[in-house]
Amino acid sequence: MTQLKTTPLNTVHRALRARMVDFGGWEMPVNYGSQVDEHHAVRSDAGMFDVSHMCILDITGTSARAFLRIALANNVDKLKTPGRGLYSCMLNESGGVIDDLIVYYFADEMFRIVVNASTADKDISWLSRLNAQGSFGVTLMPRDDLAILAVQGQNAGEKVWRAIPTAQQLGASLNYFHAIHVKNTPFGTLMIARTGYTGENGFELIVESSHITVLWKTLLAHGVRPCGLGARDTLRLEAGMNLYGQDMDENVSPLDAGLAWTVDFSENRDFVGSAALRAKGQRAAFMGLLLHKNPQGNPAGILRAHQKILTAHGNGEITSGTFSPSLQQSIAFARVPTNVSVGDTVQVVIRDKLLPARMVTLPFVRYGKPLI
Structure with a gap:
């Protein structure tokens, strides 16, 4: 029997008596008692999710933008301001979805993508192959040293800034789908992204794994409720947000999954899968x-x-x-x-x-x- 992977917060979840399940090879909390109460906490106040099972991948090099320009169906040329993020699908040659992800631009030679946990190995293998085939010479670096907390809800901002006051001045005016790095916080350097998977205001906080337990406990002390995968699923479904492996996969075109808005055909850009999408259209x-x-x-x-x-x-x-x-x-x-x-x-x-x-x-x- 294959041993499940665990996040740095595994012992914290167990101490809170979370019900743990196998989620794509990871042992994750599905709820901490009442999935419905956790759902309502996000809709009416603030909840937090351990999403450290997701894979953070840094893509660096002088050809990083050119590489992502062909690797992703959305167009990274839209990313001109450091910290700007973009949601995109990554397609195979047949136009099927290998994965959906968020890509962040920090410098011309440095991009960061966050991909799904269950597809991480496949994604890295695919990107490595594209890198070699196109002789881009970029470096693909999985950031196993980092962990992610999502804090979501109407009062997420207020509670995050109370928990991390040193970040408020930079982060309080952060626009949707933008991110910043804040140094010298009590939790080390934080990447704060105004993104989420619930249809509510909120943030995704990327921090060194060694600091995430203290960050979790600090947010908990400021009234942010722990939430599991069960509430995350009902929240994202209410918010109209797709789940990879259910709403799209390698045999489904983004055009048939309500994701045509993420496909950029401008300038006749030839990204992987573009020819198939143009030929097949929406079915x-x-x-x-x-x-x-x-x-x-x-x-x-x-x-x-x-x-x-x-x-x-x-x-x-x-x-x-x-x-x-x-x-x-x-x-x-x-x-x-x-x-x-x-x-x-x-x-x-x-x-x-x-x-x-x-x-x-x-x-x-x-x-x-x-x-x-």
Whole structure:
């Protein structure tokens, strides 16, 4: 039996009696008691997630920008200001998604990407091959010495600055999808990024692994609630944010996963997978799905991944589904024929029953407010 990897906070999670699960080969907390309470803590106040299982990769060298220009479907030429971040997919030659990631620009010869834990080895191997094939000569450096905490919620900023007052002057005015490095904090040098995976205000804090336990305990003392993978999943689904391996993978085009906005065809840029995307185009629509309630006003069932959707234009499939704590309704992401429209009523097969649902625009919730 393969031993699970652990983050530097593993003993902290256990001390808090978290329920631990195997998540892509990592032992991670799914909740610390009530997943629903953790979800609401983020929507109404502030919660924190250990995301140190994700892989940080520094890409350096004089050809770093040219390398990422062909490696990513989004265009790193948009990154002109140090600290600016960009969400992108990394594609194979067939236009399928190898991974989705965030890339940060810090200098012409220094970029940082954060990739998913379950795909890290595959991603590094793929990038190494592209580097060698194109003779870019860049250095790919996994930063195993660093760890990540995500602090998310309406009051995340207030509590982060109280916990790290030395960072407030630089970080309080940080724009969305921007990052800074703050030196000489009680936790060493911090990279503070105004990003997240919940649809709320918040930050992702990258710190040396040796300091992350003290940072966690300091945030805890300032009222930031520990949250696990369960709440992270319901939050990201309400916020309309894709999960790699469910909503897209190597056999799914970003155009069919609601991610066309992350693909930059400008200037006829030839990134890996661009020819396939141009040739195939969009073959499916990707949108939200809201299950109708029963006549008593209660949830009629729970939408789950891989359930079949029957429409007037052909069949589709749920890619991610859950019960939304914010809406008190069952919600999902749906990949359906392109002729299906927002507002259409469709049928979902749940336990051999056909239940009605309505196609809606994503996201379902943003900044604590229902949007449907």
